[in-house]
Amino acid sequence: MDFAVVVIVEILYAVASLALISAGLAVVFGMMRVINLAHGEFLMLGGYSAIVAVKAGINIYVAMLVVAPLVVGILGLIVERLVIRFLYGRMLDTMLATWGLSLLLTGLVTMIFGNTTTGISTPISGYRVGAYQLSGYNLFIIVAGVLVMAGILLTLRYTRVGLIARGAMQSPDMASGLGHNPQRIYMITFTVGAALSGLAGGILAPLTGLTPTTGGLYVAKAFITVISGGAAVVAGTLSSASLFGTITQVVTLSSTPVWGDVAMLIAAVILLRLLPQGITGRFFRRQV
């Protein structure tokens, strides 16, 4: 019975962390059809910002939840103005430019911080479920994942800002005819997406040994989750994250993490073969 609880918590944690790392990419892809392959580096920079802030004495929660998204959000703004802005509508070119960006950022961070592993410890201690010890931080991540997803959903669906954003994505001409500036909307959306990536990176920083190349580990998973989810931002990411997170964790618990990863990849192949437009290409079509 205890083990069942552990399994459930582990699965929820896997889903939440997948959702978190994919959120930024999903916003940018779902809203603007821009594939930001520097997403992994945004995560990594979020992590580094949090670590630097903590080492400078800032409270760890502030560092993770405020400093990290702020820093990466600003970076996202700069990137959008300098690079992405010229490449809207050219999906392939944005992919390549952001790929170059990811190399650039990795190199930059290596030059500044060096290549050694760094990190901070988790602020929340473990707790007991029957005979098992669990990491309290996993719960924090689950909560964070839920809040972030809920936040995006509520913003897009129920606020004016969200409405304008969605409208501009669907039809920029109509939106500008109604007096809104699509360019500005794109800029803000990309910045928000970057900030989300930074937030995820900050939250995940206490769990891993962070190096300049850590971004590469995340970007493949995020990319696969977002594409498999389909065009809808929240519904797509949540559905694919739930599916893949569950599969990964169940297989990992039964065998090894390698097979867990491989199982997720195989599931992605099968899914895309059956639903070539992603999950929300077929189901949950009307959702955000």
Added chain:
Amino acid sequence: MTLDRRTFLAGSAAASIAATIAGRAMAQGATIDVASIHDLSGIFDAYGKPMEKAMQLAIDEINAAGGLAGKQVKEISYDTQSQIPLYTQFGQQAALKDKVAVVMGGILSASREAIRPTLKRFNTLYFYNTQYEGGVCDRNIFCTGVTPSQSVEALIPYAMSRWGKKAYILAADYNYGQIIAKWVQHYVKMNGGETLQVDFFPLDVSDFGATIAKIQAAKPDFVVSALVGGAHLSFYRQWAAAGMKSRIPMASTTLGVGNEQIVLTKEEGDGILLAYNWSAEIDTPANKAFLAAWAKKFGQADVKEIHELAVATYQGMMLWAAAVKKAGTADRMKVIEALETGLSIEGPGGKITVDPKTHHCTLDVVVMEIKDQKLTVVKQIPQVPPLDTQAVCDLKANPNSNVQHEIKI
């Protein structure tokens, strides 16, 4: 390893031309050249950089004392960027182009096996100065690092005497991890214990949540970790985060060789047991002189970068230098024969003696515990011979052997 993405890009397989230019620029015969082939960048640079510095320090001391066989010693340094294929490449270069007298290099066991056959083929002497899983039987190589019958044999009985009989093993998924896991199981069994489970993890795995749950389900008395590298460091973090640190104790055959205890916090590292050859606390004149010389050359702040592998590299260089002095020449076979007389030196880690049958070394072993991000000595075992390799390798009887024996359990 996906984490090599950027470093792979940076380190494409084409050889480093500058090194060849350096090789060509050097006048033939005026110096004795030694090659350093280590990871000076990429994810294993924390291991490699101090090792190369140790070589520089050794060379400075050798040259200050008059050089070897009337010539000064010169270092040619290659950076393998944490990529295994570059070891093969640079090995070829060092042997064919630079024609060095000896190569000091290799960190991961995979890197050793990528370079060892090449250096043997081109008749270039090779020193491997990293603690590893034992068993290499090759007359062209000298291994100065601790092997399981030295480290694991000291570590496991001590851990078991403190904690209990049931072990759970985690290991990195490559040749070192696979073989060392077998050795740990061997010693656990020999001391009347039981191995509950062995799990392997590729070097880029950083999410150990499920593993921690599984360990708890198995209820071991202690955990043995043979995890390697930056991503695996997350395990110790997540373990402490789950509050497991105070509930199940841990020993490791790898933690600490790269000074990882400094990266971990006190809560994450305290209490973990290790066993190697060297500790900064060893109170001998040789060790004190070594630490002082390092501080003088690289600065006092750099002294904390010294780790087991750096000391082993220093000791390897000094051993080789002693052999060249004894032989009167840097010629490969003469140096090998000088070493095979059972040559020994006094290093920072104690007395090191070459075993002629296996080309491994008899060393002092220290069992240590991490405390306040430092390695404190809890037990010292002097002059342990490399029994594991001695059981399977006899270079006097088979001088042409070119294999690595793997333990069968």
Added chain:
Amino acid sequence: MTGMSERNRHLIVLGIGLILLFGLPWVVDVVTLLELTIYIVYALFALSLGFIWGHGGILCFGQAAFFGLGAYTYAVAAINVGESSGPFLLAILLPAAFAALLGAMMFYGRLSDVYLGVITLVVALILFKFVNSTANETYVIGQARLGGFNGIPGFPTLNWPGDPSAPLMPDEMFYLAMGLLIAVYFGLHGLLRSRFGRIVVAIRENELRAELLGYDVRLYKTAVFAIGGGIAGLAGVLFANWGNFVSPGVFGLAQSATAIIWVIVGGLGTLIGPIVGAVLIQFLTTQLGQQSVVNNAFVLGLILVLVVLLLPKGLMPTLGQLFSRGRRK
């Protein structure tokens, strides 16, 4: 390059190729020849991607899957067989067959652009993760241990056909690689001018129209993909022989990513572009790797961003435009 007839262009390229092929071994030493050989191997790999992408319209994110399959197939087969001719052929056919199967699965499922890219990425990733975890001694094919992260070192390299005791020397390897590059390059040009090639280009231009005209788009795309896979496999074999070592990195994300960069920088839509891009970028990478002032990932990334922003067509087509504009003056 407009303004110059295609035939003249081909002659110039052929001329340069032959001069390099026969001339270089006389001019440079063995170690440099070895370095040049790896450039050729990468150029071949880039060519495979440039062909399926620029002419077939298939963006494959996991071309390294076939590269790696070629390398590993050769290593495993060479250890088991001993003589290299069979393994050489097998290592080209197996990736091609795998590509055909994968292609059939994707194209008959009507997958396109991004989703296609993701599946190819995932397949390469699966191969990588699988091979990376085979360090245990139970993973054996015949006499060859897969080795996992450690890779497979020291397998028999290519020998003169039929004579296992006569392995190819470095300069002979160069001749082989360079000769194959030239052959494949002109072979692909010939293919593109044939009926098959014209249909393939038509499909890339407008898939719907080609289909309405009665051509089986899925079949042609699968065939193109298979050819690309085979060429990548060939590059893999040469790579394995060049270093006498294979490791899971040949399947890696970085390897696929680098190939894409080569093609983009060199010029998508041409065949000479990927070759030039590969050689240029690899040369730059090597040069950068030797200085430690600026990190080379940084410079490479900067170049890529600048190329995308300023030279959207890539190097060769832009040069061609400049050249033809200059001529017209």
